[in-house]
Amino acid sequence: MAFYSKRDLYFHLFENHKIEDLISYPYFSDHQRETFDLVLDAAEKIAQNSMYPLLTEMDRNEPQLENGKIKVHPGMRKIIRQFGEDGWINATFSYEEGGQQLPNTVYQASGFIFQAANYSASVYPFLTTGAANLIRIFGSKELKEKFTPNMYSGKWQGTMALTEPDAGSSLSDLQTTAYPTSHDGTFKIKGQKIYISCGDHDACENIIHLMLARIVDAPAGTKGISLFVVPKYRVADNQPNDVLTQGIYHKMGYKGAPIAHLMIGSDDGCEGYLVGEANKGLSYMFQMMNEARVGVGMNACAIGTAAYHASLSYANERPQGRKLSQKDPSLPQIPIIEHADVKRMLLFQKSVIEGSLSLLLYCAKLSDLVHVEKGDQKEDFGLLLDLLTPIAKSYPSEMCCLSTSAAVQVLGGAGYTTDFPIEQYYREARIHPIHEGTTGIHGMDLLGRKVLTQNGKALKLLLREIIESIAAAKAIPSLVSKTIMLENYLKRTQEVIDTLLPKAGKDMEAFLSDATLFLEMMGILVIGWQWLKQATIAAQKLQSEDLEKDFYQGKIMCMNYYFEYELVKIGSLSTRLLSEEKVTINMKKEWF
Template identity: 35%
Template sequence: MSIYYKAPVRDLCFVIEELIGLQDYVGMEGVEELDAELVSAILEEAGRLASEEWAPLNSSGDRQGCVLENGQVKLPDGFIEAYKSFTEAGWNGINAPVEHGGQGLPEVIASATQEIWHGANMALALAPMLSAGATELLAQHGDTELQQRYLDKLVSGEWTGTMDLSEPQAGSDLGQVAARALPDETGDSYRLFGQKIFITWGDHQAAENIIHLVLARTPDAPAGHRGISLFLVPKFLVNADGSLGERNAVFCDSLEHKVGIHASPTCTIRYGDNQGNGAVGYLVGELNRGLNHMFTMMNEARHKVGVQGIGIGERVYQGALAFARERVQGRRPGGKESVPILGHPDVRRMLMTIRAQTEAMRALALVSAAYQDKALHASDSEERAAAQRRVDLFTPVVKAVASDWAVDSASLGIQVHGGMGFVEELEAAQLWRDVRIAPIYEGTNGIQAQDFTLRKVLKDSGETLEAVLGEIEQVVAELRADSVVSDLGARLKEGVGTVRESTRYLLENQEDPFVSLSAATPYMMQAGCLFGAWQLGRAALVARAVIERGGDGDGFYTAKLHTARFYMRHILPRVHAYTPAVCGGSDELEAIEERHW
């Protein structure tokens, strides 16, 4: 049984139009006519495809899963057709370059549609998510020949892309990558040998070709991260005229048996056949700078994993709310008759937690996407650089906090369903199983915390973060100037002070790496919790203005105001609870001798 899913178009439009503002996009090449009506139309159409074609396959795809038969991966029924509907409608290239067949729309619009796809069917949405990253990587680092031969088909979705990093001995530590790339006799290509694991959508029949982006070492490469190069390895070789040639020596040897996302083929990929022939690959970018180039795709994927968590959070909320409206159980205080469980305060607390966390991270993720657009398209170089610093600061937070909270929300969704949530008849359990991977892949959330703390805050002495805190204080001032929401401003101000206190402690103790590393996760969660409050504080100001004008006929803005108030009272206080962990030092972590663990 599949729960009903409706894309949160109005809330997405609210963030894009009210919190980000479309005026910044009017001057962008190719989107001069972008306005609220067009944004709404785009998202409504994405929502239609998602709810009518993708969402109904979510449960059936989970039950059926993927199968490897005779070296071929078979997808669940309906997935190939749903993917083709998606690509034929042009969604795959929504923000891709126009010169390669894309629509050239802003990243903020692409991110909004990504949330819709993941909310409808996370397993299926992983294919275009990775293809988008592969497209961006090739556009930035591929030479002219590679771009001409591969980009158009990746943009159209006729071909899909993968990210081939992990090996049995090299998971997060990519310095241990052992896959080999030997120069071909012609000097135009390489022959790759080795194995990669956990390759999402590594093989399937939904597209004509699969473009693997593979990290490997050449024979004379230095050890460690500095000796890794990046190669494009197609499943089928591509002729000079763009037609498909013979099958390359790249094979799926097995499929992983996973906790969730059963409809997403997670493959063990082998390069090289049984006759000793390697897979043909082509160098992308510079030798020994493969990891640097791959970060283009990895950072795109990290942001989208956060967006993925937000999409699942929205679907969890919709399913739990629908169940709470229908499930009659118990009486309200002072009541005499049984009522739907939506009437019980603790059920409402759980639902509001899911709702508030999802809306806060949705706003932060889209604001981060808007900064990506500014980093690419702002006319002033200093503005572009400043925007990129914001992207760098927000990306690990969006990835980690949104995905962690999505797991928490999915768990709460099961709790709202009670015993029915723990069985597989409803989707509540599946949503938890599916999203549980999000805090793990594309760099575990612990790695995101280290990146945020060491590279994005301490490395620039907290300057980028302090600029954000200054903007939050502007929101504080606006909230405190309005008697109706002044209490929200007071709470937000306290949160800013707490994050500053933690930042000061880490800056003062940054010479001791154990202090920073042990504090990284609580510190990032603390910052993410504050960033979410910042965005909902901004939403509250917009809501207050609309309500004052008498423009809230359907209660949308009133609900926004109450959601912000709930967040400030029930979720933002976590900021203060993280401080003892951030400032507590690392002594206890190192105190027990290894032999006594």
């Protein structure tokens, strides 16, 4: 069972985003196309042999809390260790840190394969990478030496411990408190954390929480939040560190990864280590969260991809009905992929997942460029990446709920049963618009922050890129009509921006009231741009002697689909965004 298309992934990496460019930078200069291929082959092997076979099992045997400890699927121990041994957890880190200086783009592409095979299983090592990254960048030498080696090896699990019962979207309301101790510079931590992914389990020997807490007497709000390392077991003596697993959340999907409710320091016995400076915790966390957000977009895209391929293979095999022009019941039935409406549902999925993957790997490449570039270039890439982050998180997250739904629909009744993995994908996709910032939060981030930054500089950079892509596409006669279409919708988008921005200074409530729709509109535009880029390359290849005509024709046709069925939605969205009627602002809670 194919859960992704290697051909398509390679198209994005090597034809669309030309990531071999990265090799020219000294940091990546030991790599070559062949090492990238080897990495991706290795990823496919783990995904195929170790992860995909557990997909259904892990869903049906969800983690359980027993005697204060969370038990997960026994197969997870082997998978995590393999990730450690093969060097995945610190693959992108420098040689000095034991890493391989792998471009983030290749790392994300590998992640995509893992996630498409088994999203729950992929969560464990990725969380460890993120947590270790925080220690690596902001922690002291002692902290690094104490914690990161066992995290890199997969022996210990890392987590991000942010959310509390009264502080979800509103992180400024964090209550967990850190008390300095006189003897050794450590802190005593007290509080509770909820929804902590992999917050406790028995597939690793220790759990290392990267935890936000407020040092006693710190300023209120976001300015008084610090970052701590809080292990479940103390490193010195392996004794419990007073981090109690109070509960486990059962959930609709991605059941294979445990989500814990933790009580911290209930017996005054929890030791934590400050990372970096006091009160800078949130800014540290946000630097990682931006990467995590692009990562969530990738998760969603990967799940959508697996669902697409499952539904595509069903559509090719399932005979049902006949062409409308040939209703004779004595004729054999045709595979449902021949029906226009089934093709529409498949094209919808393909346009969402391949459009998303294109954007996500573009963002990954930007992050590599930010890493290796200098000066203005570095700054520009950074601004562009920041602007695109809420879109790269939210478009795939929202749209893969719909694309997995289309996958269910392709199968009809069969799609609703547990005989196929598609209903699981549908359930798993639904988490992504929620975690790492809800779609609503990202709408406000985009319109209320990213668009306004440096007088709209990031936006100008994005527009420049889009206009460049349009110019390149215009050189191909068969694409001209579509370039005009994109130009028109780009104009429409700019009209919306020009109408909205003057309101920013005045009434923020009103200015941001439809930020979610603005995010949706920008997502549709940006993915349209990614499709035009893909189609441009495909059209060029088709002009040459390329033998893979089917693959490239598919790209062109899917671009057509996207423009005809998806891009047009900017029309309605902009109608709403240009309207002066403040429906949600004026609605009163008593009227519901």
